[in-house]
Amino acid sequence: MTRALLAWSSGKDSAHALHVLRQRGDVEVVGLLTTFNSTHDRVAMHAVRRDLVREQADAVGLPLHEVEIPWPCPNGAYEAAMAEAMAQAKARGVQAVAFGDLFLEDVRRYREENLAPTGLRPLFPLWGRETRTFARELIDAGTRAWLTCVDPSALPPHFVGRAYDDALLAELPASADPCGENGEFHTFVWDSPEFRAPLRVRVGEVVTRDGFAFADVRPEAAA
Secondary structure, three states, X not given: OEEEEEEOOXXXXXXXXXXXXXXXXXXXXXXXXXXEEOOOOEEOOOOOEHHHHHHHHHHHOOOEEEEEEOOOOOHHHHHHHHHHHHHHHHHOOOXXXXXXXXXXXXHHHHHHHHHHHHOOEEEOOOOOOOHHHHHHHHHHHOOEEEEEEEOOOOOOHHHOOOEOOHHHXXXXXXXXXXXXXXXXXXXXXXXXXXXOOOOOEEEEEEEEEOOEEEEEEEEOOOO
């Protein structure tokens, strides 16, 4: 049984990657790995609050390994932080790191090249899925998510804060990937087949910053 960390973005693809890996039987996911913008205390790009990611980890019954990165974050700083995280993981007996990537060859190659010196094996349990079919699979499996970030150059900004559901898929322009794999949008999962219970969250303020539209997902009880 391969002991693996799962790169956890807080979004739908990493959540479904966990579901797939737990069904396989040859991989034991022993923890989640998330990078946080230390200035804003949120997941980079997804802009999800750290406390909510901790709630996700609790919901799936796994420890969360938090990697701090600065803002702005030069590539060298990111790679140094990840190299340290990988060294710590290997010392704990981790043998592999899983990612929720679907088809971007350059992203996969980057991950493989950076893991090669660590001795940890990269896993891509969702690789090659046709994204329109996969989007339906996610929703039908019970994955529930909000769009937390939209790139207005690829998708109208009014999609931010929307639920990732059948209605959204039907309204996406033909140029947009149904899973947002080209960076059109990012998501926050509040329920999935692996969650012990749904998270109680709501969509709060919507802002435009650094050329992107962001929706602030908040705990439901927050004012």
